[in-house]
Amino acid sequence: MQRILSRELNNHIGEKVLIEGWIHKKRLLGGLTFINVRDRSGLIQIVVDDKKEVEKLRGLQIGTIVAINGNVVKEERAPGGTELHDASIEVMVPVHDEPPIEIDKPLSHKSDNLDTLFDNRVIGLRNLNEQTIFKVRSQLLKQIRNYLYDNDFVEIQSPKIVAGNAEGGAEVFNLDYFGKDASLAQSPQLYKQMMVGVFERVFEIGPAFRAELSATTRHVSEVTMLDIEMGFLRNYEELLDFIQNMVYKTATSVLEDNKEAIKKLNLPELKLTKQFPRYSVHEIHEMYSKATGENTIGEKDLSPAEERWICEYAKKKDGCEAVYATYLPLEAHKFYQKINPNDPKTVLSSDLLFRGIELATCPMRENDYHKLIEQMKDKNIDPKSQAFESYLKAFKYGLPEHGGCGFGIDRFVQKLMGLDNIKEAILFPRDINRLTP
Amino acid sequence: MQRILSRELNNHIGEKVLIEGWIHKKRLLGGLTFINVRDRSGLIQIVVDDKKEVEKLRGLQIGTIVAINGNVVKEERAPGGTELHDASIEVMVPVHDEPPIEIDKPLSHKSDNLDTLFDNRVIGLRNLNEQTIFKVRSQLLKQIRNYLYDNDFVEIQSPKIVAGNAEGGAEVFNLDYFGKDASLAQSPQLYKQMMVGVFERVFEIGPAFRAELSATTRHVSEVTMLDIEMGFLRNYEELLDFIQNMVYKTATSVLEDNKEAIKKLNLPELKLTKQFPRYSVHEIHEMYSKATGENTIGEKDLSPAEERWICEYAKKKDGCEAVYATYLPLEAHKFYQKINPNDPKTVLSSDLLFRGIELATCPMRENDYHKLIEQMKDKNIDPKSQAFESYLKAFKYGLPEHGGCGFGIDRFVQKLMGLDNIKEAILFPRDINRLTP
Numbered sequence: 017m018q019r020i021l022s023r024e025l026n027n028h029i030g031e032k033v034l035i036e037g038w039i040h041k042k043r044l045l046g047g048l049t050f051i052n053v054r055d056r057s058g059l060i061q062i063v064v065d066d067k068k069e070v071e072k073l074r075g076l077q078i079g080t081i082v083a084i085n086g087n088v089v090k091e092e093r094a095p096g097g098t099e100l101h102d103a104s105i106e107v108m109v110p111v112h113d114e115p116p117i118e119i120d121k122p123l124s125h126k127s128d129n130l131d132t133l134f135d136n137r138v139i140g141l142r143n144l145n146e147q148t149i150f151k152v153r154s155q156l157l158k159q160i161r162n163y164l165y166d167n168d169f170v171e172i173q174s175p176k177i178v179a180g181n182a183e184g185g186a187e188v189f190n191l192d193y194f195g196k197d198a199s200l201a202q203s204p205q206l207y208k209q210m211m212v213g214v215f216e217r218v219f220e221i222g223p224a225f226r227a228e229l230s231a232t233t234r235h236v237s238e239v240t241m242l243d244i245e246m247g248f249l250r251n252y253e254e255l256l257d258f259i260q261n262m263v264y265k266t267a268t269s270v271l272e273d274n275k276e277a278i279k280k281l282n283l284p285e286l287k288l289t290k291q292f293p294r295y296s297v298h299e300i301h302e303m304y305s306k307a308t309g310e311n312t313i314g315e316k317d318l319s320p321a322e323e324r325w326i327c328e329y330a331k332k333k334d335g336c337e338a339v340y341a342t343y344l345p346l347e348a349h350k351f352y353q354k355i356n357p358n359d360p361k362t363v364l365s366s367d368l369l370f371r372g373i374e375l376a377t378c379p380m381r382e383n384d385y386h387k388l389i390e391q392m393k394d395k396n397i398d399p400k401s402q403a404f405e406s407y408l409k410a411f412k413y414g415l416p417e418h419g420g421c422g423f424g425i426d427r428f429v430q431k432l433m434g435l436d437n438i439k440e441a442i443l444f445p446r447d448i449n450r451l452t453p
Numbered sequence: 454m455q456r457i458l459s460r461e462l463n464n465h466i467g468e469k470v471l472i473e474g475w476i477h478k479k480r481l482l483g484g485l486t487f488i489n490v491r492d493r494s495g496l497i498q499i500v501v502d503d504k505k506e507v508e509k510l511r512g513l514q515i516g517t518i519v520a521i522n523g524n525v526v527k528e529e530r531a532p533g534g535t536e537l538h539d540a541s542i543e544v545m546v547p548v549h550d551e552p553p554i555e556i557d558k559p560l561s562h563k564s565d566n567l568d569t570l571f572d573n574r575v576i577g578l579r580n581l582n583e584q585t586i587f588k589v590r591s592q593l594l595k596q597i598r599n600y601l602y603d604n605d606f607v608e609i610q611s612p613k614i615v616a617g618n619a620e621g622g623a624e625v626f627n628l629d630y631f632g633k634d635a636s637l638a639q640s641p642q643l644y645k646q647m648m649v650g651v652f653e654r655v656f657e658i659g660p661a662f663r664a665e666l667s668a669t670t671r672h673v674s675e676v677t678m679l680d681i682e683m684g685f686l687r688n689y690e691e692l693l694d695f696i697q698n699m700v701y702k703t704a705t706s707v708l709e710d711n712k713e714a715i716k717k718l719n720l721p722e723l724k725l726t727k728q729f730p731r732y733s734v735h736e737i738h739e740m741y742s743k744a745t746g747e748n749t750i751g752e753k754d755l756s757p758a759e760e761r762w763i764c765e766y767a768k769k770k771d772g773c774e775a776v777y778a779t780y781l782p783l784e785a786h787k788f789y790q791k792i793n794p795n796d797p798k799t800v801l802s803s804d805l806l807f808r809g810i811e812l813a814t815c816p817m818r819e820n821d822y823h824k825l826i827e828q829m830k831d832k833n834i835d836p837k838s839q840a841f842e843s844y845l846k847a848f849k850y851g852l853p854e855h856g857g858c859g860f861g862i863d864r865f866v867q868k869l870m871g872l873d874n875i876k877e878a879i880l881f882p883r884d885i886n887r888l889t890p
């Protein structure tokens with residue numbers, strides 16, 4: 017007999033079927049034994065009344081894997097609206113020990129329980145609410161890629177082992193590469209820009225590594241980044257529109273596709289308008305200073321408090337939980353970004369903020385070979401260094417106006433799923449203290 | 454005016470349009486200047502007859518980026534069957550230096566020219582034939598993922614920084630992780646198996662790292678691996694069928710979708726039957742020994758020569774360039790693989806061979822907690838080691854019969870595109886000598 021999944025039971029009412037899965041819950045009620053079996057599509061409720069069958073489960077614990085034959089009966093109170101009756105049980109994999117963590121009830125995500133959560137990760141993820149987080153994550157990635165494929169993007173894989181520390185910036189992990197100094201890539205920045213000269217539009221979804229010494233709720237050593245780069249942009253606005261549309265479409269459709277599972281998580285409703293509000297960093301500093309009395313005018317970047325504040329502001333005023341902080345100040349400028357020709361104290365770069373944190377930075381790039389070299393020198397970066405040889409070649413032999421973003425997938429999942437800590441959105445997070453499992 | 458892509462010109466015959474792209478080729482013919490402009494969808498031929506317009510290009514080289522207005526005219530001899538006339542040119546990005554490599558003619562992939570190929574990678578990839586390789590690669594990944602999504606798989610991201618060297622085996626890259634010993638993951642093996650207990654079916658496409666000291670045509674330090682793991686398999690054959698169908702569907706459809714571009718590469722026709730022939734390693738040893746006089750019976754694994762031989766054999770006899778070498782000998786057994794209960798000298802594991810090389814190893818896993826521990830001990834692996842704590846937990850609390858594969862994406866692209874060296878299928882390959890670009 018062919019196995020049937022829980023989500024298919026509704027099409028088999030009145031029939032005898034075979035189901036397979038993990039015992040998720042077991043209880044006695046009015047002389048009957050009810051067991052819930054979990055398979056990849058959800059739960060199945062089974063009524064076992066035959067004593068011989070009940071006996072087969074004696075001494076076996078949650079997690080035991082069973083194959084069960086039974087008749088599908090309509091039953092309002094059961095998960096999915098159906099129940100299996102007249103069950104005949106075969107134990108496929110017996111489990112004799114009680115699991116270290118109870119998986120049928122919502123797991124604690126409180127900050128002082130995170131170690132328990134991660135120490136028992138492989139079992140805790142069997143909880144259906146935990147699974148929802150990672151099913152949503154998988155579907156978000158699928159939808160993001162489809163959005164990009166539909167817009168003519170080519171997917172690339174750039175190397176994760178790179179010479180020295182090309183981009184500078186945050187701390188890197190160093191390694192010995194057959195006797196040469198190498199480090200783990202913090203981003204595909206240079207590679208994706210070079211590939212604009214080949215494919216015009218490229219993206220990569222892959223790991224990025226940051227040896228962050230700080231243990232905050234938004235930092236881990238290994239993140240999943242979506243890197244986008246697109247050539248022949250008309251202007252800065254076109255880039256922001258493109259990324260905004262991606263976020264709007266993927267977030268709303270994934271939540272809609274998982275409506276039932278997400279209901280159980282009691283998430284606040286997502287508020288997004290098709291056009292995300294845009295405020296310049298200067299405007300935000302002014303508004304924040306006026307609202308709070310704390311003077312941030314002239315600060316290099318938005319503080320975490322300002323990021324939260326402007327998101328709350330946009331949610332109330334514009335009805336949108338995503339907001340662009342545009343025209344980052346020159347102090348935040350990286351050598352490959354384009355300075356605003358209309359206001360050289362600012363950069364043609366925006367932070368995309370969502371529910372209080374930065375999801376992505378979206379800058380236009382300097383595509384003029386000579387200006388780029390000047391900007392490198394201004395930052396004391398040696399354009400003659402071997403690390404930049406190929407990169408600069410791409411510009412010397414023609415790169416069009418281009419821009420892109422580095423977009424934090426983990427943060428997107430975190431905020432979409434209402435999680436406090438980025439680690440909760442990662443299957444096996446890596447931080448300064450955690451290297452296993 | 455809105456930019457039109459080369460592939461769209463056919464819909465605009467008789468109209469005035471704007472195109473943008475790189476000058477790919479320039480020649481004088483009968484007093485006229487012909488230029489080919491490259492955009493992300495191909496080439497556009499432009500006839501420039503106005504002297505003032507020709508003058509704008511004086512001193513500019515291949516790679517110069519232009520915006521051109523012109524009238525679309527049907528022209529059989531032009532690429533795509535259309536040509537732009539009455540061109541008016543705007544130079545967007547001038548290029549004054551001659552490119553270091555000629556991109557209009559097929560690039561040399563001869564083994565003694567590979568360094569030239571990779572030293573000029575960012576420019577060489579502007580060659581249309583080179584692009585085809587990586588467009589096919591991107592589309593293969595898309596189709597593989599769609600095949601897996603359609604079969605209920607959840608995409609996961611496992612950590613690339615792992616404690617110690619958990620799996621053993623080939624050489625690893627070591628790194629210092631905030632004072633702890635860590636290494637770069639050689640595969641998501643342990644993680645994907647643990648996730649079978651959660652999602653039943655998982656996959657990951659990501660980088661894997663091997664500190665291979667050998668410089669062969671099939672080894673690089675950083676590869677892109679497709680890792681698949683699926684639970685509740687009925688048997689070994691079901692796994693092989695599943696992977697075979699994936700290869701058949703994705704390879705045939707991607708080649709079909711890129712028929713025109715691939716024609717220019719002069720690839721040999723792909724021969725695949727829907728059912729791939731299956732020969733046991735023992736049979737292959739026997740057949741090979743008989744055919745060549747070289748005795749390999751009893752050898753642990755297939756030699757590279759045997760891999761090539763059986764692929765040639767299957768191509769001739771079965772009309773299929775993919776073949777499974779089944780029932781690997783016990784000597785090749787890894788602790789997590791399932792020994793064949795019907796012949797304990799063999800393992801329920803197959804190598805998928807394609808055009809002479811191994812693409813994937815496809816084993817069933819030992820899912821019995823106690824047998825697994827025995828198998829670890831047999832290999833002198835300490836089941837009490839912290840590295841295996843979570844892994845063994847997943848088995849202790851119930852893992853169903855499962856199997857999967859580690860599938861080399863680079864090798865698949867290499868062999869599908871008729872490339873001699875795996876590096877040619879990778880944008881920026883990393884080997885013992887090459888760490889840049």
